[in-house]
Amino acid sequence: MTDTTRTGHMNRRQALTLMGAAGLMGPAMIGRDRAFAANADPSGQIVLAFSQEPTVFNPLMPHIEVDEGVYYAVFDTLFDFDPEGALFPILATEVPTVANGGISEDGLSWRLKLKDGVTWHDGTPFTAEDVKFTLELTVDPDFRSFRSTGYSFMRNITVVSDTELTWEMSEPFAPMAAILASTYIIPKHAFDGVEDANTAPFNNAPIGTGPFRFKNRMAGDHIELEANGEYHMDGPFLKTLIIKYVPDLNVLYTQFKSGDIDVVGMQYITPDHLAEAETLPNKVVTVAGTATFESLGLNMMRPQFQDPAVRKALYAALDKTSIIDALYYGVPTPTETYMPQQSYYYNDQLPQHEFDLEKAAALLDEAGWMPGADGVREKDGVRLEFTNSTTAGNHLREQAQQFIQQTFGAIGVKMEIKNFPPAVMWGDYWMNSEFDTVVVGLNTLAGADPDTSSFFMSSMSPARGGAGQNTFAYQSERVDELLVAGASSFVPEERKAIYEELQEVIREDLPFLPMFQYAVIKGRKDDVSGPASNVNNRIDTWNVRDWTRG
Known part of the structure; x- marks a missing residue:
């Protein structure tokens, strides 16, 4: 089964939709507003394999794409891009736009509304203070931040209530919504009393609001994540997610072929194995542009x-x-x-x-x-x-x-x-x-x-x-x-x-x-549902909350 999606440019309508989400046009298309739906009873396990080992667990520190394979499972962003380029809310109740009052006409004043009742994996309530802490840490001169673009324009970040905050922009910045969509929110309380955020215990034992909790890590081999039963969106539907590292791409393919791996992630199935991979029983193989x-x-x-x-x-x-x-x-x-x-x-x-x-x-x-x-x-x-x-x-x-x-x-x-x-x-x-x-x-x-x-x-x-x-x-x-x-x-x-x-x-x-x-050539067992290509995200687990087995 091959779904070749390497062609087709984003058209003007999609670009206009994106710009609306970024701020100065009409209402954003909300691809997913399913907060607090009844979660399914999580069951089963999926082994997802990457050819590289995630090693950076504070998502605000310099990192590479494979690290985001863990971030999407453990943390949440305020909102995110769906495969069509539209933004949908996650920790926010809605994507701020001019139309809904979240952004001023000149793009300089922002108001963000957050979900109520969300908790961190350790049971601490998630609040606007966490968002403020996250945004301010990115520009702390003593912190090794992975990015200052956009954040450096933010001024007077103000917590209005536990579920609302505002800020001003020093100048209009069109990519700000996209920057926020790739900003994983981290807990303020995990850094209380920490002298150096660069060496905080959190950086090796991450706590998020995401669909999976960080359970354990065996360096050089795998990370085990377990379902967050208190998750605020639909899912997770899996009890356990194992992220396994297989640096040799031939071994990666061999283990997928033998059934030891359920989903092949980056660097995927190499093209020299494509012809055989498409004939494997009980496997789904697709070719997708990234x-x-x-x-x-x-x-x-x-x-x-x-x-x-x-x-x-x-x-x-x-x-x-x-x-x-x-x-x-x-x-x-x-x-x-x-x-x-x-x-x-x-x-x-x-x-x-x-x-x-x-x-x-x-x-x-x-x-x-x-x-x-x-x-x-x-x-x-x-x-x-x-x-x-x-x-x-x-x-x-x-x-x-x-x-x-x-x-x-x-x-x-x-x-x-x-x-x-x-x-x-x-x-x-x-x-x-x-x-x-x-x-x-x-x-x-x-x-x-x-x-x-x-x-x-x-x-x-x-x-x-x-x-x-x-x-x-x-x-x-x-x-x-x-x-x-x-x-x-x-x-x-x-x-x-x-x-x-x-x-x-x-x-x-x-x-x-x-x-x-x-x-890239992606592969999964045919009893695994949920993995979906998304040219607007950096790695496969962007929707891991939706993955199911059986």
């Missing part, structure tokens, strides 16, 4: 990559067509940008990549990068030599690295492969830009909103002292200007032009060498 793109990312602080000619030469020497066809069986779609092709804001007029070793060598010759005695090019004492890293055990990426290593070598560039286990690779090594280059998959969007400030704004590089996810340490004055302009506009057509130009600038600068947009 907002994640694969690239060869550069650390822009390294002297090798300061010269634009080097970046352009490396891109010309990247044989991504062979990588896609030979290793990924043509399943992913080549791309020139970070923006998913399903997005209303996708720029389809970008220059198309051509693999051309002669052109690559000529670019380096013209820029003065000449071969040394050992054949490696150098200029002004800097050699075109660097490491490339990714997740050990991801055999397709490891094979892609070998392709890249060979073609780079053909133009006098030496690339050493240096891979790490997932917890090491995507820890400080990635977050603090300790790498030279990486092969990495990223989703840079917050839901369906096109803002990517956290990833590309010059001030958002942790290695340069910022609080964000610009791990490429990319700096561009024009990109900064465009990001500010795009976040200040609430008109989809105006924003589209801005983000199309933004993609042009990044495509010209090449802080990363784009390869393809993911089309």
Whole structure:
């Protein structure tokens, strides 16, 4: 059974719906308003497998997508995006809009209403104080925050009552609703008396309001979650959710094939197994587009990559067509940008990549990068030599690295492969830009909103002292200007032009060498219901509250 969903752009109606949810238009479409429905008696167990190990359990700290596989189960956001790009409430009673009085006409005053009667996993009542604490912690200068975008514009956060709070924005910020939709709310009381929030006990024993409680963790193997019987929405319908880590993707598939795994999560079934997987009895296999793109990312602080000619030469020497066809069986779609092709804001007029070793060598010759005695090019004492890293055990990426290593070598560039286990690779090594280059998959969007400030704004590089996810340490004055302009506009057509130009600038600068947009192969047993693709969310468990067995 195959449901290929790699095509079809977000249309203007969907973009307008999103903008309405973000604030200045009509009422948002509420995809799910089922608070306090009678919960089913949870039963059964599902084993969900990821190829990487979640290691960061405070969702406000720097983290990667796999960590959100746990967050969606343990925590709640105020609201979230459904697969159609509409926002629906979770901890909030409604998504704030101009129409319902939640946002002022100028976008500067916000009022948020919360559900009454929600409790944390330890029985403590959830209140507006928790939301205020969460929002303020993100901009605490002493806290290692994963993102300050949007939050830094919030002023005078005021608790009106246990179920209501207000704040002002220092300037209109169109992506604010999308930022809030990806903000997991954490409990204020868990930090009472804690001197350093970065080392709080909570960070290893999380307490949420979500459908599952954190039961135990066996480092390097699995996390066990149990049903929260007091959950405030429908579900959970499972008694136990096991999140298992299987770093080797061949082993991941073998365990799915044998029945040891019920649902295959990221990095999913590899394309070389697709033909067989579709014939497996009692299994459901689907191919779905995602907002994640694969690239060869550069650390822009390294002297090798300061010269634009080097970046352009490396891109010309990247044989991504062979990588896609030979290793990924043509399943992913080549791309020139970070923006998913399903997005209303996708720029389809970008220059198309051509693999051309002669052109690559000529670019380096013209820029003065000449071969040394050992054949490696150098200029002004800097050699075109660097490491490339990714997740050990991801055999397709490891094979892609070998392709890249060979073609780079053909133009006098030496690339050493240096891979790490997932917890090491995507820890400080990635977050603090300790790498030279990486092969990495990223989703840079917050839901369906096109803002990517956290990833590309010059001030958002942790290695340069910022609080964000610009791990490429990319700096561009024009990109900064465009990001500010795009976040200040609430008109989809105006924003589209801005983000199309933004993609042009990044495509010209090449802080990363784009390869393809993911089309992932998902698998589950046919007695598992609930898992659903959602291009507007970063990981499979976005609706784990709905999953059932039997």
